[in-house]
Amino acid sequence: MNTESVLYLHKSWLDCEKNGMKANLSGADLKGLTLRGVNLSKASLIGTDLSGADLYGANLIEANLNKANLNGANLIEADLSKANLNGADLSEADLRRADLSGANLTGAYLSKADLRRADLSYADLIMADLSKADLNEANLSGANLTEADLRGAYLGKADLTGADLSEANLSGANLSWADLYGADLSGADLSGTDLRGVNTYYVIGKDIFTFQFRRHAGVFADGVLTIGCRSMTPKMWLKKGSIIARQNGYTDDDISQHKSIIQYIIDTMT
Numbered sequence: 457m458n459t460e461s462v463l464y465l466h467k468s469w470l471d472c473e474k475n476g477m478k479a480n481l482s483g484a485d486l487k488g489l490t491l492r493g494v495n496l497s498k499a500s501l502i503g504t505d506l507s508g509a510d511l512y513g514a515n516l517i518e519a520n521l522n523k524a525n526l527n528g529a530n531l532i533e534a535d536l537s538k539a540n541l542n543g544a545d546l547s548e549a550d551l552r553r554a555d556l557s558g559a560n561l562t563g564a565y566l567s568k569a570d571l572r573r574a575d576l577s578y579a580d581l582i583m584a585d586l587s588k589a590d591l592n593e594a595n596l597s598g599a600n601l602t603e604a605d606l607r608g609a610y611l612g613k614a615d616l617t618g619a620d621l622s623e624a625n626l627s628g629a630n631l632s633w634a635d636l637y638g639a640d641l642s643g644a645d646l647s648g649t650d651l652r653g654v655n656t657y658y659v660i661g662k663d664i665f666t667f668q669f670r671r672h673a674g675v676f677a678d679g680v681l682t683i684g685c686r687s688m689t690p691k692m693w694l695k696k697g698s699i700i701a702r703q704n705g706y707t708d709d710d711i712s713q714h715k716s717i718i719q720y721i722i723d724t725m726t
Contacts, residue, residue, distance in 0.1 A: 459486065466499060487525075497535075507545075537575075547585075557595075577615075622661065648687070651675040663725050667717060670710065676721050690722045 462479050469476030479499035488508045497517040507527040514534045521536075523543040531551045538558045547567045557577045561584050569589045576591075578598040586601075588608045597617045604624045614634045622642040626649045633653040642661025652673040656664040665676040672684040681690045686700065694715060701711045 459484070459489070463494065463496075467495060470495065470497065482520075646677045647680070649677070651677060651682075665721055665725060669714060669717065670706070672704075674717070676725060679726065681718065681721060690718050690726060693718050694722075 459481070462481060465475070465477040466479035467476070469478050479496060481496075481504050482500050482502040483504060484501075485505045486509055487505045489506075490510045491514060492510055492512045493514060494511065495515040496519050497515045499516075499519050501524050502520055502522045503524060504521070505525045506529050507525045508529060509526070510530045511534050512530050512532050514531070516534060516536045516539050518538045519536070520540045521544050522540050524541070524545070526544060526546045526549050529546070529549045531549055531554050533553045534551070535555045536559050537555045539556070540560045541564050542560050543563045544561070545565045546569050547565045549566070549569045551569055551571045551574050554571070554574045556579050557575045559576075559579045562580050562582045564581070564584045566589050567585050567587045569586070571594050572590055572592045573594060574591070575595045576599050577595045579596075579600070581599055581601045581604050583603045583605075584601070585605045586609050587605050589606075589610070591609060591611045591614050593613045594611070595615045596619050597615045598619060599616075600620045601624050602620050602622050604621070606624055606626045606629050608628045609626075609630070611629060611631045611634050614631070616631075616639050617635050617637045619636075619639045621644050622640050623644065624641075625645045627645045627647045628649065630650040631654055632650050635655045636659050637655050638658045638660070640660040641664075644662065646662070651664065651666060652675060654664070654666060654675075656666060662677060667674045674681065674683045676682075676690065679689060680687050681693055683693070683697075684704075688696065697714060697718065698711050701714060706714070
């Protein structure tokens with residue numbers, strides 16, 4: 457049966473017509489096809505090759521895409537809410553403004569995917585590969601990102617309220633101005649992470665202190681204090697900070713205030 461017939465019968469099945477049949481395209485080769493706006497909700501697409509396919513605005517609600525290949529696919533504004541994407545390959549896929557709320561993305565590959573303003577609220581992303589993904593302004597509230605790989609990912613202004621990031625690798629990630637209210641960062645790797653302007657109220661598992669002084673933002677996490685583009689231990693900042701500050705045009709009064717902040721960090725957080 458060709459793809460067109462399968463889609464027609466699936467539509468009839470969704471409309472509860474007696475001649476309808478739920479789509480089973482598991483293992484099918486659909487790479488590069490134009491399937492804009494297609495309705496494959498609840499369809500079986502296990503191991504299906506949809507690499508490079510155009511699925512703009514597609515309805516894939518509750519579809520089973522277990523281990524499907526969606527590498528480089530166009531999924532802009534697609535609805536994948538509650539879909540099963542366990543182990544699926546979504547690397548370099550365009551998922552801008554897509555709805556992935558409540559989806560199962562356990563072990564999924566999303567490296568270099570474009571997820572700007574995507575809805576991933578309450579999605580299961582345990583051990584997912586999101587390295588170098590663009591999650592600017594994405595909604596990840598309540599998402600489970602336990603042991604997820606977020607190295608080099610961009611999460612600027614992302615909503616991570618209540619998210620579970622325990623044991624996640626966020627090294628080199630950019631979380632500037634993200635909302636981490638109530639997030640769990642127990643055991644997470646924050647080495648080289650940009651945390652400027654982050655909301656860290658009620659964060660679990662990490663002592664994070666942020667401040668803004670003149671034109672440079674400061675962040676203390678995992679024993680490292682980053683001010684501007686430089687990272688050192690707070691004690692090293694006390695030793696070398698004055699020289700660096702003067703090179704950047706700070707006055708003696710500025711330096712004195714800076715030292716007070718650093719001393720506070722040493723006294724209360726180390």
